[in-house]
Amino acid sequence: MKKEKPTTKVCKHCKTEIPYGAKICPQCRKKQGMGMFPKVVIGLVVIGVIGSAFGGNGSDNSVDTIPSVSATEISSAEPKAETSTIEPVETQTSIAEQATARTEPSVPTEYKSALKKAKTYSDMMYMSKAGIYNQLTSEFGEQFTPEAAQYAIDNLDADWNINALEKAKTYSETMHMSKAAIYDQLISEHGEAFTESEAQYAIDNIEADWNSNALEKAKVYQDTMSMSPAAIRDQLVSEYGEKFTAEEADYAIEHLE
Template identity: 40%
Template sequence: MNTPTRMSLAMAAALALTACAPAEQEVVVVTETVTTVAAESTRPSPTTRITTTATAEPVAQETDTREATPTTRAVAEETEAGTATESAGGPSRQHDAALESARQYLNYTNFSRQGLYEQLLYEQYPPEAAEYAVDNVQTDWNANAVGAAQDYVAYSGFSRSGLYEQLEYEGYTPAQAQYGVDNVQTDWNANALRTARSYLDFTAMSDGELYDQLIYEGYTPDQASYALTNL
């Protein structure tokens, strides 16, 4: 009777161990499964990374657009301001450039008002810009006439009337031309002699013919006689 009892106890123990084993194995499996799920839940998915990158690019483009907007607005405002100034009758860029060119010309040589205006037109400034320049340039037209007269008598022999006509031809008014010949520093007798010599260097002439030519050039009889006497 005791043997079967011991065998029953042994078998019972074996059965108990067998019954416990699957439970432990199942627990282990469940634990591993939970661990795996937890690990997978913390790993960033490729989809998340792609979405983040795609979202960042439009934000950068939008920022660039906002940064460029003030510059574009400033250019537009400057253009509108310039147009408004010209529409209001203010000087344009061409007006200012013509005025600066007029100043440079007068620093280089003598001009009459008309001569300077024509020079600016020759430089292809619009007529209204050239007119603005000669109206606003700071110069003394009478002094320019004297300067031009001085240049002419330094270059060639001129009679008083011949010099007056030359200044009028250059665009000086009658009053300015008169001021020029009245204030030029020259010796009219010496000019007559210089003119006579220039003619004789070019061709042979009799005294009578040379005298008539000097009178034609505007010299007085006394000045023409002085030239013939001092050849």
Template identity: 40%
Template sequence: MSMKNRPSKPWYKVWWVWLIIVVVVFSVIGVSGENSGSSSSSSDSSSTQTHSTPKKESSQKASASVSSESNSKIPNEYKNALKSAQTYADTMHMSKRAIYDQLKSKHGDQFSAKAAYYGATHLKNVDWNKNALKSARTYDKEMHMSPNAIHDQLTSEYGDKFTQSQADYAVSQLGK
């Protein structure tokens, strides 16, 4: 089979795309951690803030969701899983199940199943319908997929892993 006739995979099914996404997410987490933990001069922090305002907001949400629990006996691994889960929900608009799978994946965050479950189930202020809609809009605008294909991708075991009702909502809101 020649290379010309070989069908190409969609961008979201190529392994290196996901590797890049994971690296970017960890970079965001690292940058936001440096911003919140440092007390450097105001000129350094102001230049950093101009580049990382959206990233910083998502890390602040993650910190806020853990802050009420920080004084309790929750293991650090669980707190870190929750912070990572909040970042995935806020910046990548992932479904709860996709977040859980990413957190426990040996190719992802490598948290224990219990820590991943804690992270995915203790998220605060996440509108899963809104996340599904944002993903659906990406498929519609950037990949020019049909509504049926978008619905299938949103609910697929190998795709976004949203629930049927979340996918139904997203597809119904696409034209609005």
């Protein structure tokens, strides 16, 4: 007697009787999944495919022998991953800070003070490099150590040509000195101690009326020392005096009152 195919089944989620072929329960709307029969069929199909792969064609049912490979051979054949130790970011930063601390030691307070004082002398008094160093180390000046003074000079941002020019302007405008006298004063070790090139830059770039300077200097000799015009002229052109040119001295004498 042929067994009749069932027309209903029980939902495995809500246990409601539903049509046998339903894939989704009309009540709880959940999928029913495959029964045991479809799963068995799929399993047999998979086994058949695997068997045909190893069986080959014709009556030869022998299976090719696959060479065995030992675990040691597999281990040696596998590429070995390169190992590298990557330090955490915090550790790398700490190492960098330590290296910086070793290469850039903290600057002593005395050195910083010397640099500030040197900047003042350069910016306010237009002193030369040598003049500032001497002032920083002098027992009658700032009394810094030679090391502190040298640090200040090495780290001072100054244009020595401009300093020499500004100093030359001061000598011309306030003391009415001649070109030659200003140059000598700029390079003198007992004066401003600029280099010859710095002093020459100042002389080449200063805007001064040397005739007027000679006249102002002549007036000083006349008013304060009551000197004669001839004596004044000699003083103006003397290499031990004012060092004006003969033309500048003549201009001064001609314009004296």
